[in-house]
Amino acid sequence: MKNSFAAFFLLVSNLWGQGQVEFRPIESIRIEQNGDRLVIQIPPKAHLKTTFLKVEALSSPQAIRMGALPRASGQDELGDDIYRQELIWPIFFNTVEPELELTVTYQPCTEGPGGICYPPTQQKIKVRPMVSQSSADPSFPWWSFISIFFAGLLASFTPCVYPMIPITIAVIGIRDISKKRAAVLTFALVMGMALTYSMLGVIAALSGSIFGSILSSVSFIVAMSTLFFIFGISLLGAFEFSLSSSVQNRLQSWSSRSGIWGPFLTGVALGPLSAPCIGPILGTILITISQGKTLFLGALELFIFALGMGVPFMMVGILGAQLPKSGAWLEFLKKTMGLMVLSFALWTLRTILPVAWLLGMCFALAAIAIPIYLKIKIDSSRLKILHKSILAVTTLFVIYFALRLTEIHFKITIFRGTTARILGLDQSFKKEWMNQDLEAAIEEAQKQDRPILVDVYSDWCAACFELDQNTWPDESIRDYIQKNYIAIRIDMDKIRPDLAKRYQIIGYPTILVLNTEGREMKRALGYRGPQEMLQFINLNQVK
The missing domain is CATH 2.60.40.1250 (Thiol:disulfide interchange protein DsbD, N-terminal domain)
Structure with missing residues (x-):
């Protein structure tokens, strides 16, 4: 910290004519x-x-x-x-x-x-340590309990859970018994589900940052993506996770003899079976729990999630409520969930796959989605509107991914100007810059007798991202740099920290103008728009 503090004052004295850094x-x-x-x-x-x-x-x-x-x-x-x-x-x-x-x-x-x-x-x-005013975490928003409950309720209507409700109720033997007995057995079923999810919450709370680091590891990312891929194609009809009628009959017979333990253990098993559809919802809650929640809150949040998921089971088991019949709507929902789960599988790979591979997979998925939706026969007029809307959006995605792949394969630019900037696609300027190797840039500068323009960035820097989106793609900036500079981008935070010490970098982005020997002539701190940047890199103003 002391070195950074000293570097700050050195930099301020260097930039006295350019305005103080407050x-x-x-x-x-x-x-x-x-x-x-x-x-x-x-x-x-x-x-x-x-x-x-x-x-x-x-x-x-x-x-x-x-x-x-x-x-x-x-x-x-x-x-x-x-x-x-x-x-x-x-x-x-x-x-x-x-x-x-x-x-x-x-x-x-x-x-x-x-x-x-x-x-x-x-x-x-x-x-000074002191006793908290409340034994509970006062910053915890109680409305989160409500949202988590409704997330569980929503999960119960996914295609992985919804069709299992009447089968599960039949397996645990609710029919032809008193309502009081039905309530006890159904409650045992829901408590079994709650136990499974509460244990997940406890694990997430105990592991804390370790849970987060596991989630970001390449092996875990690949394993989860593969798992979601299997679940996704299952929802699309490639195969089904289902129990045969003989197994269902045996389970029903065993459940009727085992009292509340049969429904309870059935509920425990129901948690993993519902993973294909509720994985993204559950994963989001688990990540949130791992970021500082207590053991009690971690277990409680997932317990409430399970209660929400158990509401339809309670309604059918205790009240004898009739679920809406399966039909085109459930088929439509099942195929949509399958495509969403496959999309989630691709999304988890975004940090480890090359852009071209990821775009190719996205194009394939969008192209496959069109015939899948066309095969679904829709009767409801309202559902037809949603069906056509999704088809139109999917078609646009196919076109978009095809154009992006064309850009990469043929090394051409299709999305230009404002359109490219809005989509965040105009990154072609990077091909005109050298990357990380300052020593090679100095050699090239000496050959061409040109100064060196260095974009010092870090991958966590939002202002650096703004430069890449708004300033460097500007045609006037690109043209001036190509004619007058040897340009290089350097990550001095992770890749070249040795240069950060040498040039006393205290913040990102930092734009350096170096002479042919690599000595600093001028610098700018922070984001600058195209006009400001053009004025800064103007060689007539570099002294």
């Missing part, structure tokens, strides 16, 4: 304790990304537990949640020590013209 990653962010809350004050025109937010008691890791983060203030250009003005974060103490030193990690960015994303920064703060 924001300072450490000094501008105020962190203090307010009872059982950690309050982080964020100055105007700045924000913190949730990606790097972390609070640790390094001397005693079990001494604190951070509550759930409040709702974010918004999102940056990368789609990451951010906080502005003030972040109030509940903190729970589990220690008798009179004082603790906490290390707070955050990643600040400034906004607007000249916006800069600084590297993850740390501050140390001393706090």
Whole structure:
């Protein structure tokens, strides 16, 4: 931190004629304790990304537990949640020590013209442990329980669960018994489901960040994508996960002799069987739980999810309610869910597959979807409108993916100008820049007797993304750079940290103008639009 602080003042003295940098990653962010809350004050025109937010008691890791983060203030250009003005974060103490030193990690960015994303920064703060005002996490939004309940209810109407409701009720032997007995058996079934999902919640809460790191590993991504692919083609009719009539009869016979344990164990088994359709919903909840939820809340959230999922079972088992008959609507829903699950399988691969492969798979899936929908016979007039709308959207996706593949294969540009910028596709300028190898750029600069333009970026930097979307694709910028510079893009955060020290990089993006020896002539911090950037790189102004 001291080195970064010193680098800051060196940079300010270098840029005195270009305006002072008012924001300072450490000094501008105020962190203090307010009872059982950690309050982080964020100055105007700045924000913190949730990606790097972390609070640790390094001397005693079990001494604190951070509550759930409040709702974010918004999102940056990368789609990451951010906080502005003030972040109030509940903190729970589990220690008798009179004082603790906490290390707070955050990643600040400034906004607007000249916006800069600084590297993850740390501050140390001393706090006095105290008893929280409530034994429950006060920041936990109780409305989340309601939304999770309805997520479970929605999951029960997916094609993997809905058709199993009458079969399951028949298997556990609800017919021809008193309503009181039916209520007990059905409740046992739902409790079995709740046990399965609650255990998942406990595992997610216990594993915490380990759960998140497992989810981001390549082996897990491939395994999950393969699993969702199998489930997806099953929903499309390639094969079915079903019990034969003889097995159903044996289960019914065993269930009638086993009291409440039969329905309970049936409910336990029902959880994994419903995975093909509810995996994306369940996965989202599990990831949320792993990000700081307590053991109790983790189990409770998944318990409530199971209760919502069990509502139709209770209605059929206890009240004898009749489910709507299967028909074209269920077939339509089943095929749609199958395509959605396959889409989710591709989405999980987005971080490990080359763009061309991913686009090819997306094109194939969209092309296959059209004949699948055309084969479905729709009777309802309302469903026909939805059916035709989905067909039209799917056709547009086929055209889009075909054009994107054409661009990549033939190395041409189809989406240009405003259209490309809106779609975020105009990245062809990168072919005109060298990549990471500054030493090779210096050699080329000496051969051509040209200065070097360096775009210093990081993959977590939203302002860098803005440059790639708005500034570098501009035709006037591209033309000027090609005629006057040797251009190179360098990730000095992960790939070339040695250069970050050499050039005293304190924030991203940083634009450097170097001479043929690699010595700095000029620099700019933060995002600049095309006109500002053109003015900055104008060689007549470089001294």
